[in-house]
Amino acid sequence: MADTMETPENRLKRLHMRSWRRGMKEMDLILGHFADDQLAALSADDLNLYERMLGENDQDLYLWVTARIGQDTQAARDPAAAMFAPLLDRIAAHAGERFATDR
Secondary structure (H helix, E strand, O other): OOOOOOOHHHHHHHHHHHHHOOOOHHHHHHHHHHHHHHHHHOOHHHHHHHHHHHOOOHHHHHHHHHHHHOOOHHHHOOHHHHHHHHHHHHHHHHHHHHHHHHO
């Protein structure tokens, strides 16, 4: 969790950087573009959840997000992802819109 003395602006910058520098290019593109377009609009609770989600393994995050885009209901219901479900749905919807317009 962020330092209590961190300004909201610095927190957004830090989370934005963590979104673009994941270590797995696919997640850089999914979370980086999400951060560009949506991060500043998230509520404080959603930002806290997003920050927790960024601590998850990229391979798991990739599966959780892409399962929602592709309607893979079994993978989308992974119990490990349950706490992040509304946020993952939002990220998947954003990615799905981006991919649809890139074709």
